[in-house]
Amino acid sequence: MSRILFTVPPLTGHLNPALAVAQALADLGHTVAWAVHARQLGDKLPPRARVYPLDFGDDGALDIAAPAVRGLESVRLFFEDYTMPMAARVLQPLEAIARDFCPELMVVDHQMPAGALVARKLGLPWASLVTTSASIQKMSPTLDAWVAEQYMGLQRGYLPPELIVERPDFSPHRVIVFSIEALIGSAHARVEAPYAFVGPARGHGRRQVDFPWDWLRPDRRKLLVSLGTVSRDRDTRFFEVIMAALAGMPEVQAVLVAPAQLVAQAPDNVLVRDYVPQLELLDRVDAVICHAGHNTVCEALSRGLPLIVAPIRDDQPVIARQVIDAGAALFMRHGKVTPAAARSAIETLLGTPALADRAQALGQTLREAPGAAGAAALIASLAAPALPRQRVA
Amino acid sequence: MDDNYDGILAVVTDKIRSTVNEDWIQDFDIGPETRFNDDLELESIEFVKIADAIQAHFGTRLDIVGWLSGKSIQELIGLSVGDLTGFIAGAVAQA
Numbered sequence: 070m071s072r073i074l075f076t077v078p079p080l081t082g083h084l085n086p087a088l089a090v091a092q093a094l095a096d097l098g099h100t101v102a103w104a105v106h107a108r109q110l111g112d113k114l115p116p117r118a119r120v121y122p123l124d125f126g127d128d129g130a131l132d133i134a135a136p137a138v139r140g141l142e143s144v145r146l147f148f149e150d151y152t153m154p155m156a157a158r159v160l161q162p163l164e165a166i167a168r169d170f171c172p173e174l175m176v177v178d179h180q181m182p183a184g185a186l187v188a189r190k191l192g193l194p195w196a197s198l199v200t201t202s203a204s205i206q207k208m209s210p211t212l213d214a215w216v217a218e219q220y221m222g223l224q225r226g227y228l229p230p231e232l233i234v235e236r237p238d239f240s241p242h243r244v245i246v247f248s249i250e251a252l253i254g255s256a257h258a259r260v261e262a263p264y265a266f267v268g269p270a271r272g273h274g275r276r277q278v279d280f281p282w283d284w285l286r287p288d289r290r291k292l293l294v295s296l297g298t299v300s301r302d303r304d305t306r307f308f309e310v311i312m313a314a315l316a317g318m319p320e321v322q323a324v325l326v327a328p329a330q331l332v333a334q335a336p337d338n339v340l341v342r343d344y345v346p347q348l349e350l351l352d353r354v355d356a357v358i359c360h361a362g363h364n365t366v367c368e369a370l371s372r373g374l375p376l377i378v379a380p381i382r383d384d385q386p387v388i389a390r391q392v393i394d395a396g397a398a399l400f401m402r403h404g405k406v407t408p409a410a411a412r413s414a415i416e417t418l419l420g421t422p423a424l425a426d427r428a429q430a431l432g433q434t435l436r437e438a439p440g441a442a443g444a445a446a447l448i449a450s451l452a453a454p455a456l457p458r459q460r461v462a
Numbered sequence: 463m464d465d466n467y468d469g470i471l472a473v474v475t476d477k478i479r480s481t482v483n484e485d486w487i488q489d490f491d492i493g494p495e496t497r498f499n500d501d502l503e504l505e506s507i508e509f510v511k512i513a514d515a516i517q518a519h520f521g522t523r524l525d526i527v528g529w530l531s532g533k534s535i536q537e538l539i540g541l542s543v544g545d546l547t548g549f550i551a552g553a554v555a556q557a
Binding site: 097139140141142209211212215390402403404405406407410 | 506532534535536
């Protein structure tokens with residue numbers, strides 16, 4: 070059995086798959102510890118988890134980039150103002166933690182590059198966790214060079230020259246991707262790495278949310294409309310356009326995950342809720358309109374639901390393109406769509422069996438993927454073959 | 463140069479409208495200051511299609527993609543219709 074150190078950024082979408090994998094490793098008898106920003110994540114970790122805090126004093130609370138930016142600008146801000154400064158800040162503390170815990174293995178989120186650099190410096194076997202299918206694609210010469218330059222600056226101040234590589238964030242031992250190859254496609258070159266595509270981790274950790282289930286009518290086609298938690302409160306235009314489109318479609322019911330202030334504007338066939346039990350709701354709808362967030366896309370496809378994707382920022386445009394190219398989604402331009410165009414898209418979404426067929430096929434592959442348990446088995450196999458035990462956990 | 467620039471701007475604007483081909487873009491005010499990312503919400507794949515359509519219109523070797531690859535990420539984020547028009551005007555004048 071191995072001692073395994075996990076490190077992830079303080080972002081729920083990155084923590085949840087790691088939690089599921091860590092639980093699977095603990096179930097196999099391994100000893101897990103966490104190096105995380107405890108103030109932001111502490112209450113989301115298991116009750117008796119061994120936690121090394123990465124936040125000290127008042128410097129732990131880096132905030133994620135401004136909610137109003139979109140497209141490439143959001144990617145630039147995420148790297149330059151969030152991921153890289155955080156990495157520089159936690160490199161030394163994280164190395165000290167690793168030296169204290171003496172792990173045989175490390176498991177490092179791909180947007181926690183400090184963990185990757187520490188594993189490389191200490192010569193530990195380690196696995197990368199990639200939480201979005203967008204991250205393994207090469208982009209364009211300009212953007213790939215910019216990413217490499219970001220990592221180069223971080224490595225130069227910390228690693229000896231012989232350990233510096235173009236993409237230190239990808240483990241040379243194993244890169245776990247929480248997606249499937251059928252969704253990622255082969256249209257774009259990938260960063261070279263030892264990938265394992267395990268599908269969604271299907272972690273738990275969602276809280277109970279009340280929902281008026283009897284509002285849903287069995288004789289209506291039903292939609293879930295969600296832009297995710299980050300963009301929900303961005304602006305109300307998108308929701309207003311969707312409501313205007315649906316007002317002329319009484320044969321459809323839709324649940325909008327949107328700010329409560331929109332309740333007053335909602336037509337009879339639209340229910341506005343600021344939180345919903347998304348997984349249970351997905352079991353009862355026919356299709357989804359969303360921002361192409363990785364979790365929502367995988368959860369919808371896992372149930373065979375076709376989508377309209379209206380990407381806004383971060384990895385969303387890439388994920389949107391992947392699911393469109395896979396034949397299971399239609400595109401909608403988030404800030405530009407008109408009620409007429411939205412209505413036409415919704416009619417196509419609900420009236421095109423081929424979209425649902427492709428979603429069903431992808432859903433089957435997603436459901437059959439090994440998930441967190443498969444990831445755990447791959448990670449456990451990275452431990453050096455049995456040496457006499459030196460330490461007692 | 464100005465006539466030439468305005469003529470090229472009209473071609474670029476026309477190719478943007480026909481490539482995006484959605485209802486809102488037909489009346490959208492497109493000028494040199496219009497930015498592809500923030501103002502038009504264009505995807506990179508759409509930009510490539512627009513570049514191909516412009517290329518086909520002028521029939522000369524423009525290498526818009528090559529021109530882009532020399533840009534920094536900040537320049538790509540702020541890329542405007544005027545930037546693209548200026549590049550084409552220069553390339554056409556040399557051809």
